[in-house]
Amino acid sequence: MYLGFWKRVLINGIFFIAIAGLYSSGLHVANVWVAFMAAFVLGLLNTFVKPFLIILSLPITLWTMGLFYFVINALLLELTSVVMKGAFYFTSFGSALIVAIIVSIVNLIVTNYFMNR
Numbered sequence: 001m002y003l004g005f006w007k008r009v010l011i012n013g014i015f016f017i018a019i020a021g022l023y024s025s026g027l028h029v030a031n032v033w034v035a036f037m038a039a040f041v042l043g044l045l046n047t048f049v050k051p052f053l054i055i056l057s058l059p060i061t062l063w064t065m066g067l068f069y070f071v072i073n074a075l076l077l078e079l080t081s082v083v084m085k086g087a088f089y090f091t092s093f094g095s096a097l098i099v100a101i102i103v104s105i106v107n108l109i110v111t112n113y114f115m116n117r
Contacts, residue, residue: 005043005047007114008039008043008107009036009039009040009043010036010039011039011106011107011110012039012042012043012103012107013032013035013036013038013039013040014035015102015103015106016029016035016038016039016088017029017032017035019099019102019103020035023095023098023099025091025095026090026091026092026094026095026098026099027089027090027091027095027099028088028089028090028091029087029088030086030087030088031087034084034087034088035088037084037087037088038080038081038084038087038088041080041083041084042076042077042080045076045079045080046076049076049079050072050076053072053075053076054069054072057072069104070097070100070101070104071097071100073100073101073103073104074093074096074097074099074100075096076100077090077096077099077100077103078090078093078096081096
């Protein structure tokens with residue numbers, strides 16, 4: 001379990017750096033270490049906070065046929081930026097939503113790749 005957590009932190013850290021480079025108008029990452037620290041914080045939030053948010057938002061998630069799940073991910077990214085206090089931040093909630101969609105798609109692809117190996 002811990003190896004999976006650390007792999008995901010490493011992958012998310014790399015993608016935060018890549019997304020910050022490609023989408024610099026929406027995501028600011030101060031340096032490489034901040035990206036990995038933000039990935040670690042996001043991993044903790046996904047482990048401890050996300051299950052409660054999913055349960056609380058289950059009716060609206062079902063009503064939107066699962067699309068609200070991206071909003072939950074964006075909220076967790078915004079919460080990560082609050083914890084990181086200015087070293088990792090988004091210019092708007094829309095930017096956080098775009099990054100949440102990108103990170104979700106990339107994690108889906110990477111997870112499927114490692115599951116088949």
